[in-house]
Amino acid sequence: MFTGASQFALVSVADNPVAGAASAIMLGTRNAMYGLRLTSILRVRGARKAVAAQLVIDESTAMAIGQSNDDDDDGRVGFWATGIAVFVFWNLATLIGALGADAIGNPEDFGLDAAAPAAFIALLAPRLRGREPWVVAIAAGVVALMVTPFVPDGVPILLAAVVAVVAGLRSPR
Amino acid sequence: MWAAILGASLGCYLLKVAGLSVPGRILADPRVERIGGLLPVALLSAFIAMQTFTVDDQLELSARVVGAGVAVFAVWRRAPFLVVILAAMGATALVRALA
Numbered sequence: 001m002f003t004g005a006s007q008f009a010l011v012s013v014a015d016n017p018v019a020g021a022a023s024a025i026m027l028g029t030r031n032a033m034y035g036l037r038l039t040s041i042l043r044v045r046g047a048r049k050a051v052a053a054q055l056v057i058d059e060s061t062a063m064a065i066g067q068s069n070d071d072d073d074d075g076r077v078g079f080w081a082t083g084i085a086v087f088v089f090w091n092l093a094t095l096i097g098a099l100g101a102d103a104i105g106n107p108e109d110f111g112l113d114a115a116a117p118a119a120f121i122a123l124l125a126p127r128l129r130g131r132e133p134w135v136v137a138i139a140a141g142v143v144a145l146m147v148t149p150f151v152p153d154g155v156p157i158l159l160a161a162v163v164a165v166v167a168g169l170r171s172p173r
Numbered sequence: 174m175w176a177a178i179l180g181a182s183l184g185c186y187l188l189k190v191a192g193l194s195v196p197g198r199i200l201a202d203p204r205v206e207r208i209g210g211l212l213p214v215a216l217l218s219a220f221i222a223m224q225t226f227t228v229d230d231q232l233e234l235s236a237r238v239v240g241a242g243v244a245v246f247a248v249w250r251r252a253p254f255l256v257v258i259l260a261a262m263g264a265t266a267l268v269r270a271l272a
Binding site: 001002003005006008009010012014017018020021023024025026027028029030031032033034035036038039042044049050052053054056108109110111112113114115116117118119120121122123124125127128132133136137138139140141142143144145148149153156157159160161163164165167168169 | 174176177178180181182184185186188189190191192193194195204206207208209210211212213214215216217218219220221222223224225226227230231232236237240241243244245247248249254257258260261262263264265266267269270
């Protein structure tokens, strides 16, 4: 699973593996949307497509789309360079974290539990353009908070997803 | 747990392949596209709300609220990703140390 938000999501709902996996996959749906934009830039098939697919993430998509004008190779170079660089260092850092976890004592003492929400805030902010995402974000957050004390782990996240689906189906634009 | 990890990993990968493979028509359906755009917004927001304002499934104001506030400020000031996270962690740790 090479898509950061999904990794964080799965870990956050680890008490309920099914809901954790479901929210990880739902957060991964945007990579499919990225693929749509990327097909014309990358023009890959066969084995190269299988590799390219794993590198489809926020960063590589942004670089590919940002660098591509018409026919030149910059978009492709941007995609592969960014994708490979992030892949290598992300997984290297994950390995260090996994091996070093025992060495650091109580993670709450230095605020590690605040890292995930902070990361999510940084990931959410660029998506809040216009009124609709704000409404959906606030509604989803409120719904999740209101039901949390009463339902099993993971269910609040699934209800938040329902908010997005309803909003997406209703607002014709 | 490992089944969830493997299942979610497979699902995430297949979504990526699908995006590069499916002819534009299905995923380019305006409704699918809209939902695809709004899903991350709703999920991220729900995660932020829960991780910030709940402790052990109960609503509670903890040191994490301060950390999240600092993160919002840092993002608003266009701080780099890593700075946002370290600032939030630092603020949360500081509040705990002082409390």
